Amino acid sequence: MWSWISVGLATGAPFLAKYFSTTTTSMISKTPVYFFSHGGPTFMYRDQGEPGAYDAVQKLGDEIVNLKPKAIVVVSAHWQERTISVTSDANNSLIYDFYGFPDFMYHEKFPTKGSPELANHIVQMLKDKGLKAETVQKRGIDHGVWVPFRVAFGSETKLKDTPLIQVSLPYNESPAYSIELGRALAKLREENIIIIGSGMTVHNLRDMHLAGLYGPPLPYAKSFDKALELAVTTHTGKERETAMEKLFERADRIKAHPTAEHLLPIYVSAGAAYEDIGTLIYTRQISSLGWGIYKFTS
Numbered sequence: 001m002w003s004w005i006s007v008g009l010a011t012g013a014p015f016l017a018k019y020f021s022t023t024t025t026s027m028i029s030k031t032p033v034y035f036f037s038h039g040g041p042t043f044m045y046r047d048q049g050e051p052g053a054y055d056a057v058q059k060l061g062d063e064i065v066n067l068k069p070k071a072i073v074v075v076s077a078h079w080q081e082r083t084i085s086v087t088s089d090a091n092n093s094l095i096y097d098f099y100g101f102p103d104f105m106y107h108e109k110f111p112t113k114g115s116p117e118l119a120n121h122i123v124q125m126l127k128d129k130g131l132k133a134e135t136v137q138k139r140g141i142d143h144g145v146w147v148p149f150r151v152a153f154g155s156e157t158k159l160k161d162t163p164l165i166q167v168s169l170p171y172n173e174s175p176a177y178s179i180e181l182g183r184a185l186a187k188l189r190e191e192n193i194i195i196i197g198s199g200m201t202v203h204n205l206r207d208m209h210l211a212g213l214y215g216p217p218l219p220y221a222k223s224f225d226k227a228l229e230l231a232v233t234t235h236t237g238k239e240r241e242t243a244m245e246k247l248f249e250r251a252d253r254i255k256a257h258p259t260a261e262h263l264l265p266i267y268v269s270a271g272a273a274y275e276d277i278g279t280l281i282y283t284r285q286i287s288s289l290g291w292g293i294y295k296f297t298s
Contacts, residue, residue: 031069031189033273033296034060035197035266038077038148039289041098041105046151053291054151056282060295061152064159069194071118071163073185075269076144077199077262081168084126084181088119088135092164095140110146110155115163122165122185129184141166144198173260175245175267182271195272197265201225201283202256202290217285224256225283225290232270232278232294240278244270256290269296 036057043049064072078097079085092112096105119135126133145166153159167185170177185195202221211218227250231243244267247253248260257263270278273296283292 029190030276030298031067031192031194033189033195033197033269033276034064035199035269035292035294035296036060036148036152037200037283037291037293038144038198039200039291041101041143041147044108044147044150050284050286050291052282052284053293056293057148057151060281060293061149061154061158064194065153067194068192069159069162070192071115071165071188072159072194072196073122073165073167073188074141074145074149074196074198075167075169075181075265076142077169077203077265078142078144079139079166079168080171080261082132082171084131084133084170085136085139085168086119086122086126086133087114087137087139087141087166088116089114089137089139090116092166093138093140094146095142097142108150108155110150110157111160112141112146112149112157112164113161114165118163118165122167122188125187126181126184129180131181131184139166148198169261169264169268173264175248175260175264176241178264178267179241179244179271182268183274184271185268186272186274189272195269197267197269199262199265200289201228201263201266201292202285202288203262204255204258204288206258207255207288211287213287215287218255218288220252220255221285221288221290224250224252225285225292227252228266228290228292229280229283232266233280236277237275240270266292266294269294272296 046054123133276296276298281293
């Protein structure tokens, strides 16, 4: 049974040569962008979460491994700051930001390394785009990152030697600001770095506890998940951004997302993708949750 309450990414020439060399055989012109719906911490166990979403994330993980990225940059629903913050530890610790679960879940591991050099590079990119940004140490990565990534890349992680950097969401709930953050990160795609947003396409925990986790989808879960799909997949560029911003005006949006932190990561992904096509990889609505998983590619 899965009941949960969630609590609330100045470089030198050597680094640039190491991570961004265009002569590397694995280099591609522009990496895809992804959005994962991550659910609660039990999502890491296929038989206790949403198996269809689990399988979709696992398949995309294999795809990402095959791309041989130089790094992964992720924006999770579970980290918001007034100044955009970027993890900069050499090795990533885990934040067990969930409560009331069996003790063994607080001993799960997902070993990954960070990169202070890449963190500084990202902060400078954000500042160059007019955003306030800073690096932070000893913060760790939250379950909105390591739980779905554990599904994607395995408990011992197939990308343990690939730097993983987490970037915070903005503290405000402006969709335009999250899109702007995505646009500011977009240049990383030309450096063979993968950008991933992690949230939920529908996320109302209060109604989930009232209606039951495995209950039939509530009307707003179906209607908003579909509206988001249409906005993401039928438009590109500024038209998509405008369509996605207008979703915040829908009557069902406030029920689908009483607070917007689980929705905003897909706005970051869309901003980073810009003119690239959005494709729905998987979705399912259960009770008051939507499990949309997306890929953006040219």
